[in-house]
Amino acid sequence: MTNALVELKAHLGEVADLSAAAAVLEWDQLTYMPRGGAEARAQASATLAGLTHEKLISQRTGDLLEAAAGETSTSDSDSDEARLVRVTRREYDRQRRVPTSWVGEFTRVSSIATTTWEKAKPASDFALFRPHLERIVAMRREYVEFFAPYDSIYDPLLDGFEPGMKTAEVTAVFSVLRPALVDLVHKIAERAGAVDDRCLQGDFDEARQWDFGVQVLKRIGYDFDRGRQDRSAHPFTTSFSPDDVRITTRFHRDLVASALMSTVHEGGHALYEQGIAPALARSPLANGASHGMHESQSRMWENLIGRSRSFWKVFYPQFQRTFGEFAKVPLETFYRALNKVTPSLIRVEADEVTYNLHIMLRFELELALLQGDLAVKDLPGVWNQKMNDYLGVLPPDDAQGVLQDVHWSGGSMGYFPTYSLGNVISVQLLNTALAQSPSLASDLDRGEYGSLLGWLRENIHRHGAKFESPELLRRITGEALTPQPYIQYLKTKFGEIYGF
Amino acid sequence: MTNALVELKAHLGEVADLSAAAAVLEWDQLTYMPRGGAEARAQASATLAGLTHEKLISQRTGDLLEAAAGETSTSDSDSDEARLVRVTRREYDRQRRVPTSWVGEFTRVSSIATTTWEKAKPASDFALFRPHLERIVAMRREYVEFFAPYDSIYDPLLDGFEPGMKTAEVTAVFSVLRPALVDLVHKIAERAGAVDDRCLQGDFDEARQWDFGVQVLKRIGYDFDRGRQDRSAHPFTTSFSPDDVRITTRFHRDLVASALMSTVHEGGHALYEQGIAPALARSPLANGASHGMHESQSRMWENLIGRSRSFWKVFYPQFQRTFGEFAKVPLETFYRALNKVTPSLIRVEADEVTYNLHIMLRFELELALLQGDLAVKDLPGVWNQKMNDYLGVLPPDDAQGVLQDVHWSGGSMGYFPTYSLGNVISVQLLNTALAQSPSLASDLDRGEYGSLLGWLRENIHRHGAKFESPELLRRITGEALTPQPYIQYLKTKFGEIYGF
Structure with a gap:
């Protein structure tokens, strides 16, 4: 490597170290921190975020980027080095628009907001959370103006999660997806009685739920030597390096599948982060390509794999041994219950x-x-009204309504669409994998997940953030993002279950 | 407050934030971090330590200190502000002697060394740990030279734990303590059969040990809303702010008192940190006065309180209910067992x-x-030889010898004497408290620890690091550090137990 590149990597390594430290502080805040620690933690996180930002947007970064760009201009444009310069330049230009003081203050505000949300949610106390959310929305409105002019006021936020993607593209995807989904929901509603999911309800020991989840995580390839699972109010995945990627979960004693499917979801995120090439560690490339691409991994493992018949053919006997309640429940009954379609209150369920x-x-x-x-x-009133309009259900309280998700409290606005983008991408990817690997389907049937994980590592994980999501998707599938395969997948799967 | 003081406090607040972040990283490393995380953690800790050092020794600190010193020169020399300037100036001058690059490298080296020690200790593999310790010793030898000339090569290290104290003073205290202790050990050895501690050995459920320890912690005043207890290989206390002070413990199933007394010890440290005045938070004053003063608190609660007859008069009935094995063991037998004097291998036991x-x-x-x-x-050979010379016991392996303590792996050399200084100070303090508060003795007899804690808070804890340890001790007791009261305490207590 050339001198400027060596210096750039060392410099960005320090930025990555600070980001990793901030991630540890956040992980601790959400898992183990005693309530008294909230205020000091908000201060520490704010200081750390400010310093990280300052270092990233420093003149030194600019100078090193320029020198490194000159040095890599003749090299392979797909090389780690060329991509490092490109991705860093993009992030550098983006972050320079935001004042460091804003970053510090926003970190402090959202840290306190998260702690408050953790109290407000179980108490269903929106009034407690409201001033914090107001401040977050006000600051996010400040934030987007740093990027003016924009096509959509949502673009600058979306861009933080889906580099290069426009709100118009999301709207276009949703405009195809929505009528297809509404049509499906109606078809299914007419046959609602076809699936009975009462077997999933009961009283299920948390320790057994934990143990079963851990066994599934190990089977799909999550490496506990380079990660761990803890509890938190809202499940999440965080990475301090590809060798320390942690997930969290939470339990509902009355719903046997809730924690498990959440665990598999976070496991999917974690497999992505654990699969990033070691050479990319401590750099801006040691991330996923985008949040949509990340969700494609979590949603693939959770749904395409974890809610498939073949998955449960493998795991059901062990599941029955763990939860004696299922001794006399046929696999098919369980599989159908797990995939019952019902308008409901909680997104993650x-x-x-x-x-x-x-x-x-x-x-x-x-x-x-x-x-x-x-x-x-x-917001609570409009939330409830829309829930009623779209899904025909009315939240009985804000805990099951507007307070259910952690995202806004942490300042994340613009994140949610990436879940649906992830759903869409997941089917495009799995279809490609199945087409490219003739033995994959039978491997999955046998519970051999190594070949799928290998394909994902080779095609997606190891590249980290080298390629933006649209480019990566096109390299792998030859296509742009398109909702049709996902719609087709849903029609086939649920047509079979509901008989239409 | 004046302008420079406001700015100085904000600036030092950021330094404190970074130190708190580093402490969170270390806590995580020692409690929950998966083994794969070690290398990235060492890097992140090193970067954080370097930035913290850089910020502390920056010209800005110097300028603000100078301006603030001018502004506080006419104010009360005991005010928080005057003391902040004084303590910060001392630390600033000390840290400026050390290159930031050394700080970063030493942090990285000791982080990796700690992880290695955690593997080497259970395996009793000194060869694995040796190169790491060699590097630490070599770097500590570099470190002391930053402070040349010095009276003793040990002075610069001791000064980091006991501000202003000289090695010659430690040697002087030890030269009085040693013959008195040797004499006591001999007297007791002649009567070794007088105490039987077999009742403490057995197989004791860890969950019960945990629960009993937590109850004791609550009784002595540890606030779990502003702290928590976890497990680690070596027990420790850490503080991220006075409102987030955490302790750790570990269990020996075969020794009922081991985890408990360790818990009380760390609880004593934690009470100190939780008692620091909120006004001192996020400043260099939000620390103990010295490590010796800190150990005076932990050793006081562990020994003067936790191994006293009156303590167990209060707790023994509950202890007997928790551990049925003691149903027929008289309190006096238990008390004597807990205080049996036997040359042994492990310091903390x-x-x-x-x-x-x-x-x-x-x-x-x-x-x-x-x-x-x-x-x-x-080192292992000399360790074993000295153990044989001083205590008449020979470690059967390095796990029970030179590898037993975490300190050297973390780079702490110069810390150990503070334990004995703490023992000495603890008796000076408790004697003063008993003399000043006529009801204290009867409160302790009744298991009312609030009055002792109140006295400690008022006289010691709330001041944080405002006063150096010798000054604080003199303010409270009117005396300098002197080993005589401690020796007298030991003679009285063990003379009564062993009958001489």
């Missing part, structure tokens, strides 16, 4: 079909909040 | 009399390593 409607609702609300068309004080 | 001999051994070895009189490769 939603079935594959209605799930995306939860996302569209949040996307619309975020847009309205940013545009100033909706005030935070009116 | 040692009785109050022989404990200090473990410390003196380590102090001598550290001095020899620094002076170059002892090579790391010869």
Whole structure:
């Protein structure tokens, strides 16, 4: 490597170290921190975020980028080095628009907001959370103006999760997806009695749920020597390096599949992060390509694999041994129950079909909040009304309504659409994998997940953030993002289950 | 407050934030980090330590200190502000002697060394740990030279733990303590059969040990809303702010009192940190006065309180209910067992009399390593020989010998003497408290620890690091550090138990 590249990597290594430290602080905040620690933690996180930002947007980064760009201009444009310069330059230009003081303050505000949300949610106390959310929305409205002019006020936020993607593209995808989903929901509603999911309800020991989840994680390839699982109010995955990638879960004693499917979801994220090439560690490339690509991995393992018949053919005997309640429940009954489609209140518990409607609702609300068309004080009412309109269910309280997700409290606006993009991408990817690897389907039938993981590592994980999501998708599938395969997947799967 | 003071406090607040972040990283490393995370953690910790150092020794600190010193020159010399300037100036001058690059590298080296020690200790594999310790000793020898000229090569290290104290003073205290202890050990050895501690050995459920320890912690005043307890290979206390002070413990199933007394010890440290005045938070004053003063708190709660007859009069009935094995063991038998004096291998398990001999051994070895009189490769042999000379016991392996303590792996050389200084101070303090508060003795007899804690908070804890340890001790007791009260305490207590 040339001198400027060596220096650039060392410099960016320090930025990555600070980001990793911030991630440890956040992980601790969400898992083990005693309540008294909140204020000092908000301060520490704010200072760390400010210093990280300052270092990233420093003149030194600019100088090293320029020198390194000159040195890599003749090299392979797909090399780690050329891509490092390109990705860093993009992030550098983006972050330089934001004042460091804003970053520090926003980190402090959202840290306190998260702690408050953790209290407000179980108490269903929106009034407690409201001033914090108001501040977050106000600051996000400041944030987007750093990027003016923009096509959509949502673009600068989306860009933080889906580099290069425009809100118009999301709207276009959703405009195809929505009628197809509504049609499916209607078809299924007419046959609602065809699936009975009462077997999933009961009283299920948490330690057994934990143990079964851990066994599934190991089977799909999650490496506990380079990660761990803990509990938190809202499940998440975080990475301090490809060798320390952690997930969290939480339990519902009354729903046997809830923690498990959440664990598999986070496991999918974690496999991505654990699979990033060691050579990319401590650099801006040691991330996923985008949040949509990340969700494609979590949603693939959770749904395409974890809710498939073949998955449960493998795991059901062990599941029955763990939970004696299922001794006399046939596999087919369990499989159908696990895939029952019902309009419901909680996004993370939603079935594959209605799930995306939860996302569209949040996307619309975020847009309205940013545009100033909706005030935070009116949010719970509008939330409930939209839930009623889209899904025909009315949240009995805010805990099961507007307070259910952690995202806004942490300052994440613009994230939600990536879940649906992930759903869409997941089917494009799995279809390609199945087409390219003739033995993959039978491997999955046998519970051999190594070949799927190998394909994902080779085609996606190891590249980290070298390629932006659209480019990566095109390299792998030859196609742009398109919702048709996903719609077809849903029609086939649920047509079979519901008989249409 | 004046302008410079406001700015100085904000600036030092950021330094404190970075130190807190580093402490979170270290806590995580020692409690939950998966083994794969070690290398990235060492890097992140090193970067954080370097930035913290850079910020502390920056010209800006110097300028603000100067301006603030001018502004506080006419104010009360005991005010928080005047003391902040004084303590920060001392630390600034000290840290400026050390290159930031050394700080980063030493942090990286000791982080990896700690991880390696955690593997080497259970395997009793000194060869694995040796190169890491060699590097640490070599770097500590570099470190002391930043402070040349010095009276003793040990002074610059001791000064990091006991601000302003000289090695000659430690030697003087030890020279009084040693013959008194040796004399006591001999007297007790002649009556060794007088105490039987077999009741403490058995097989004791860890969950019960945990629960009983937590109850004791609550009774002595540890606030779990502003702290928590976890497990680690070596127990420790860490503080991220006075509102987030955490302790760790570990269990020996075969020794009922081991985890408990360790828990009370760390609880004593934690009470100190939780008691620091909120006004001192996020500043260099939000620390203990010295490590010796800190150990005076932990050793006071562990020994003067936790191994006293009155303590167990209060807790023994509950202890007997928790551990049925003691149903027929009289309180007096238990009390005597808990205080049995026996030369033994492990410092943290040692009785109050022989404990200090473990410390003196380590102090001598550290001095020899620094002076170059002892090579790391010869350390296990010399350790074992000294154990045999001083205590008449020979470690069967290095796990029970030179590998038993975490300190050297973390780079801490110069720390060990503070345990004995703490023992000495603890008796001076408790004698003063008893003299000043006529009801204290009866409160302790009744298991009312609030009045002792209140006295400690008022006289010690709330001041944080405002006063250096010798000054604080003199303010409270009117005396300098002197080993006589401690020796008298030991003679009285163990004379009564052993009948001489």
